[in-house]
Amino acid sequence: MLPPVYIERIFNTIHRFYNxxxxxxxxxxxxxxxxxxxxLKLYRNVGINRxxxxxxxxxxxxxxxxxRIHTFNDFLNxxxxxxxxxFDNINADIIFGIPGQSVKDWKETVxxxxxxxxxxxxxxxxxxxxxxxxGDLKEKGLIQEMDDELDREMYHYxxxxxxxxxxxQYEISNFAKPHYQCIHNMNYWERGEYIGAGAGAxxxxxxxxxxxxxxxxxxxxxxxxKKPVLEEDTLLSLEEAIAERMILGLRLSKxxxxxxxxxxxxxxxxxxxxxxxxxxxxKGLIKFDGKVVKLSEKxxxxxxxxxxxxx
Numbered sequence: 001m002l003p004p005v006y007i008e009r010i011f012n013t014i015h016r017f018y019n020x021x022x023x024x025x026x027x028x029x030x031x032x033x034x035x036x037x038x039x040l041k042l043y044r045n046v047g048i049n050r051x052x053x054x055x056x057x058x059x060x061x062x063x064x065x066x067x068r069i070h071t072f073n074d075f076l077n078x079x080x081x082x083x084x085x086x087f088d089n090i091n092a093d094i095i096f097g098i099p100g101q102s103v104k105d106w107k108e109t110v111x112x113x114x115x116x117x118x119x120x121x122x123x124x125x126x127x128x129x130x131x132x133x134x135g136d137l138k139e140k141g142l143i144q145e146m147d148d149e150l151d152r153e154m155y156h157y158x159x160x161x162x163x164x165x166x167x168x169q170y171e172i173s174n175f176a177k178p179h180y181q182c183i184h185n186m187n188y189w190e191r192g193e194y195i196g197a198g199a200g201a202x203x204x205x206x207x208x209x210x211x212x213x214x215x216x217x218x219x220x221x222x223x224x225x226k227k228p229v230l231e232e233d234t235l236l237s238l239e240e241a242i243a244e245r246m247i248l249g250l251r252l253s254k255x256x257x258x259x260x261x262x263x264x265x266x267x268x269x270x271x272x273x274x275x276x277x278x279x280x281x282x283k284g285l286i287k288f289d290g291k292v293v294k295l296s297e298k299x300x301x302x303x304x305x306x307x308x309x310x311x
Contacts, residue, residue, distance in 0.1 A: 001034070004038060004039045004042040004043070005042075007028070007039075007042065007043065007046065007048075008042055008045075008046050011026075011046035011047060011048075012046070015047075020047070024047075025049065025050055025182075025183040025184060026047050026048045026049050026050065027048070027049075027050035027051070027052060027182070027184060028043060028048050028050070028051060028052070029052050029054065030051055030052065030053050030054070030078070031053075031054055031069070031070060032053055032054065032055065032070040032074040032075040032077075032078040033068070033069040033070030033071075033074050034069075034070075035053070035078040035081065035082070036081075037081060037085070040081060040082055040084075040085040040087070041085060043085075043087075044085050044086055044087070049087070049089060050087075050089040050090070050091070050182075051082055051087050051089070051090045051091070052090075052091040052092075052093065052120075052122075053075065053078060053079065053082075053090065053091065053092050053093070054068075054092075054093050055072075055075045055092045055093060055094055055113065056068060056093060056094060056095045057072075057094065057095060057098065057101070057105070057109055058072045058075075058105075058108055058109040058112050058113075059072070059101075059105050059108070059109070060072055061100075062098050062100065062101055062105065065098065065099070065100060066095075066098065075092075079116065088119065089119050089120070089180060090118050090119060090120070091118065091119070091120035091121065091122060091182070092113050092116070092118050092120075092121055092122070093122045093123075093124065094109055094110070094113055094121065094122070094123050094124075095123075095124050095125070095126050096123070096124075096125055096126070096146075096151065096154040096155065096158070097125045097126040097145070097146040097151045097154065098126050098146075099126075099134070099144065099145075099146070101146075103150070103153065103154065103157075106154045106157065106158075107157060107161075110157065110158050110161050110162070111161070114161060114162060114165040114167070115165075118177075119176065119177045119180035120174070120175070120176045120177070120180050120181075120182060121162065121167060121174075121175045121176075122173055122174050122175075123155075123158050123162075123173055123174070123175065124173050125151055125155065126146075128145055152301055155301075158175075162175045166178075168181075168253075169253055170252060170253050170254070171185070171189060171251050171252050171253065172251045172295075172300060172303060186252075188248065189248045189249065189251055189252055190248070190249065190252075191204075191241075191244055191245045191248055191249070192204075193205055193206070196211070196212065197212075198212065198219070199212055199213065199214055199215065199216045199219035200212060200213070200214035200219075200231075207235055207236045207237075207238075207241055208233070208234070208235055208236075209232075209233075209234050209236060210230050210232060210233040210234065211230060211231045211232045211233075212228060212229070212230060212231065213229040213230060213231045214231060238265065238267070241265065242261070242265050242267060242269065242272070243310045243311055245261055245264070245265070246261070246269070246273070246293075246310040247307045247310055247311075249261070250286075250293065250294070250295055250303070250306060250307065251303070253294070254292075254294070255287075255292045255293050255294030255295070256292065256293045256294075257291060257292050258270045258291060258292070258293060259291060273309075273310065276309035276310065277293065279309065280299070280306055280309060284296055284298050284299075285298055285299035285302060285305065285306050286299050286306060
């Protein structure tokens with residue numbers, strides 16, 4: 001929705017106040033229905049080098065059900081246009097577990113995105129939240145959430161198909177061609193610091209986690225008064241920070257190097273979580289070689305049961 005001139009102003013401001021690394025990943029979320037030549041031209045000019053396109057599904061009937069404004073053909077046109085403007089690092093988001101989505105629909109979507117020459121694919125299970133359109137329909141009994149077994153069947157189909165077509169699964173929901181892992185997402189999963197600018201944006205600086213107010217007018221008033229209005233502002237304890245590091249890190253296929261985390265926090269993490277690790281090992285939810293902890297295949301499917309052990 002944002003006219004490209006404002007993206008230009010944002011990037012000009014960033015470059016005025018910060019030294020940006022030459023190979024810095026600069027990524028923008030885009031909608032296939034609104035991506036245009038003028039936008040892409042300006043994005044390239046300001047230094048954006050990665051696009052994430054919200055495809056979601058290849059069937060127009062499912063896109064309509066999701067309330068998307070684009071068609072599958074819009075996605076193909078956006079992809080071709082992006083490549084014409086020199087974008088080669090492109091992600092597509094796809095969703096499984098959509099009410100009414102068949103296994104055949106999902107297999108078709110997986111095949112098409114795998115054959116599209118994308119460098120990155122994000123693959124999510126639809127979560128129906130309260131207060132959303134789908135949440136209201138579910139409450140009225142008009143739709144049902146997908147059966148867990150079918151949901152897992154779709155997920156594992158995608159994992160196997162992408163592996164056979166040259167994509168590495170480096171995180172629970174993310175697949176990349178060699179050297180195209182998403183750098184900013186890796187920063188979150190490895191609990192790096194980040195600054196969020198704008199209404200509703202979150203930041204993590206050292207042990208301070210805070211969020212700007214989501215009301216745009218209140219946010220603007222606060223910035224103009226040089227007194228930013230925050231919706232939350234928390235100083236995390238050492239305990240909370242270590243738990244976050246473990247939970248986020250376990251989302252990664254490479255797992256968590258316990259020595260590295262122990263050195264990071266000055267705490268023997270292996271001893272701290274010995275009981276939990278033993279329990280998870282017995283249940284077959286993790287793999288542990290004495291140094292690195294990873295989710296097992298069963299653990300990926302039951303990830304929340306693993307994560308709760310570190311809270």
